[in-house]
Each structure stands twice: as C-alpha cells, then as structure tokens.
Amino acid sequence: MLLNALNGRLRLKASKKTLSLLEECLLSMRHVYQIHAHIITSGRSSDKFSLSKLIAFSAISPNGDLAYALSLFRLIHHPNIFMWNTMMRGCVEKDRPVLGLSLYKQMVDGGDRPNNYTFSFLLRSVGGIRGLVEGRCVHGQIVKLGWASYDFVRNGLIHAYVVLGLVDDARQVFDESPEKDVVSWTAVVNGYAKAGRIETARVLFDEMPEKNAVSWSAMIASYTQLGLANEALEMFREMQLAGLRPNYAAILSVLCACAQVGALEQGKWIHCYVGRQGMELDCAVGTALIDVYAKCGYIDIAHQVFVQMPEKDVCAWTSMISGCAMHGHGERAIQLFFEMQRNGVRPNEVSFIGVLSACGQVGLVEYGRRCFENMTRVFNITPGIEHYGCMVNLYGRAGMLEDARALVQTMPVKPDAYVLGALLGAAKMHGDVELAEQMARKLGELGIDHGGVHVLLSNMYAAAQRWEDVARVRKGMEQKKVKKTPGCSLIEVDGEVIEFVAGDKSHAFMKEVELLLYGMDKQLKSLGYVVDKSQFILDVDFTY
The missing domain is CATH 1.25.40 (Serine Threonine Protein Phosphatase 5, Tetratricopeptide repeat)
Structure with a gap:
C-alpha cells in the first residue's frame, strides 16, 4: 500500500515535493532506489538538495545502505560540509571508522574546512580503530583550527582519549576546559573507572557539581x-x-x-x-x-x-541452561539445550559449558562426549579450557579416571589450574591418592600452591590412615607459610548483604548464630543424621 502511494507521488515534478516523502514515511532502501530513478529520469540528477536527502537516509538510517550512499555522494561535485558530515556520521554508525577517516582526509585535501560536528564524528572514528596516532593528529587539527574551546568538541576529545585508554590525557583536556558540564565530568570519571583507578573516579564523582x-x-x-x-x-x-x-x-x-x-x-x-x-x-x-x-x-x-x-537470544537460553545445571537439574538443562536449537538459536561457547556441566550432573557420559565432539564438527567452535574441565569433571563423576587422565594428557593446550583441579577433585571423590598426588605436583609447578590443595591431600592421607604423610604435608605448609583461605558465605538481610568468614567471630550477633546452629545440629542428629568424618583432618591441628 505504501509502495503504491509512493509510486503515485513520484509523478510530482518538483524535487522538493518528491523528497518530502522521505520525511513523511519510514522508507526502505527500495523506495530510495525508486526516488533516485525518478530524479534521474526527470533530469534532476545534479540536484544537490535531492541527493543530500537520499544520502542522509542511506547513510544514517538503521535500514540504510552505506555503500549506496557513498555511490550517490561520489556523483556530487563539490559536496558541502553537511554532506561530508553526513557521510562521516554514517561511517561511525555503520561501524566503518577507517572509511570515515579516509573521507575526512579527502575533504581536507579538497580544501573544505571542517566544523565542530565534523570533529565529533571524526573522534568517534578514531575511537573505533583505537588509533593513538590518529587521535593525536585530530587533537592537533582541533587546536590549529580553533575548535578546542567548543564544549561539543572538547567532550568528544575527552571521550576519545578515554576509549584509547589515555585517561591522563583525557584529564588534561578536562582540567584545561574553561567550563565543565556534566558530560565532561562523567566522561573523565568513567575513564578513571575503566582504567581500574576507581578511588580517583569516586573522588571526582563526589566533586561533581551536578x-x-x-x-x-x-x-x-x-x-x-x-x-x-x-x-x-x-x-x-x-x-x-x-x-x-x-x-x-x-x-x-x-x-x-x-x-x-x-x-x-x-x-x-x-x-x-x-x-x-x-x-x-x-x-x-x-x-x-x-x-x-x-x-x-x-x-x-x-x-x-x-x-x-x-x-530469547542465545544469552537468555544459556543463562537458563547454566542455572539449571548449577542447581543439579541436569535433565532439564539438556532439554532446554534441545529446545534452543529447535527454536533456531545457535549455541555458543558458554552454552556448551552449561550443557556439559549438566551432563556431569546426571551422568550422561556418551551424550556429553557427543556434545563435546559436535562443538567442532557441527558448530565450528574450538573447545576452550573450560570445556576440557567440564569433560574431566564428567569423566571423574562417572568414575572414568583413566579417560579423564587421558583427556588431560592429550588436550591441545596446556592444562591450567581449572582442568587439573577438576581431575584432583575426581581423584578425591574416588579416593585415588596416587592421582591426587600427581595433580597436586602439577598444580605446584603452575604456582598454584594454596592451602586448599594441601588440605585436600592431607584429608585423603588421613582417610587412608597415612599419618606420616599427613604430618609431612602439615610440615610443608608450615615451612612455606601456606594457609588455607577461610571459607565465606553471604546472606542478605533487610537489603544489606552480610558476609560470614570461617573463624571470624566479630559479627555482632555471632552468639545468636552459634546457638541457632547448635540447635539445628542437635535436631539433625535426633533425626538420624551422622556426620561423615572420613574426609576430616585427623590427628592434626591446623591453625588457619
């Protein structure tokens, strides 16, 4: 219907009336092509006003075609600054920063003088290519041509330096600004925060007048x-x-x-x-x-x-799959993985981490192995270290320690603490002390020598009643001054998040908490609960 109306309106002779349709309707590029054809057949192919309207729509509209805009732009002899800016804006919004910088060079070489809007788009192009040298050059041009005092340009320059990771340069521009608005304040605060200098960012934030x-x-x-x-x-x-x-x-x-x-x-x-x-x-x-x-x-x-x-995009599906796997609902997670693909959503790397974790929860070894193989064969996704860790965990939970060990030995990348830790956990689960010793040594070679590894190994020795080895581990921890990182948990009460750390009795209500836990322990024992002490450190008193 719109197309029919448009075809009727195209019979208008005056180009301004024809082009007013661009402002009345949301046009597709098909309509732009038809309007352009009408301009040509009506003998108005050199009409800058008409072409500028078409260029603007093609360059900056979400449904536009930047290549077509550029072809129209090339038809114009001596384009004005509005047209140059429109094209540079289109390059920024269509993620073509290199083309935007090239157009700027052509404009300057042709003798045209940029304005403040030009530099706004140009600085965004500089940020798009992370061009440090280009950024310095543009800054020099801004100062040389006398635009450095304009808020619009100055804020763009601060933002560009922030994007380039040069927060101190951004701060210098900010400090030299005669007037600082909320945009410039926010830009430099954001710059310090992105650089990890959060304390400085907070100080500046607190100083903001608005x-x-x-x-x-x-x-x-x-x-x-x-x-x-x-x-x-x-x-x-x-x-x-x-x-x-x-x-x-x-x-x-x-x-x-x-x-x-x-x-x-x-x-x-x-x-x-x-x-x-x-x-x-x-x-x-x-x-x-x-x-x-x-x-x-x-x-x-x-x-x-x-x-x-x-x-629902792939992130939503993946989050739901991972959540189900986290809560032990492995079958539900796998079902969601099937549904995601049936709905035409292609899984990504994180999706496979979720489904492989789910397979480990329910013991679906063969399905997990098939998913792991399909990552490369069907989805062209190279397995990462996390995927290998999931497979090691899957094999370990199923008692297939040799398969887990073989996977670690043959994986194309060097196993990290995540993979070795998964195999160490599998060894602990099945009481394989020899394998646990091997993994502890490998973790030590990687510089992972924290207390958790030592305590786990000591617990396994204690369960096997190997007291000399327990004492050796304890002595080694004392010599290396290794301490186990205390466990902690978080709970929200009346909107406030409270942290509890093992061994810390500084909380104001610690006595009440201990009494409550004591009562819970008595009630559990009265219902027949028996504490599994097989993995406790015996005959050894660690001070954390």
Missing part, C-alpha cells in the same frame, strides 16, 4: 565490572536517595551486582520496578534477572522470567 542518571550509572557499572558488588549496590541506594530514577544501564549493572553477591531482595525490587515502569522484558534485562534468581537459589522463578520473555 550529577545525572548517566553519571550515577557510570559509577555503578564500574563498581560492578571490578567485582565490587557491595559498593555498586550502595551507590544504587544513594542514587535513589538523591531522587534520580535509574536508567536502563543502571538497572542492568545493579542486577549483575545482585547476582555477584546474592542480593535477592534488591533483585526482586528491580524486577518489580521494571514491571511498574512498563519496561519490556528484553533479552538483556531478562537474562540478568534469570542470573540473579538462579544464583540466589530460586531456579523456578528464573524459569518463570525465562518463559515470560517475548524474545
């Missing part, structure tokens, strides 16, 4: 990416107290933080907030919620979120 949702989101995201989930959650609470509504980026970052520390109540609040705001449960938010609920032990609610998602 903060918007983007500023807060940048800090929350930075804390989350650095694994400082508690700080991210605290920042999110401060953002709410400041009266700012969290934006999309903040929501995603907070959900990731919730998953890291098991902050279930905060995750539930975000889930309700998404519903109240009428936000679509898209792939990113849905996947993050699945991850939160799965890691907090609510796999059924995670599955409800998964079912409610209108669209």
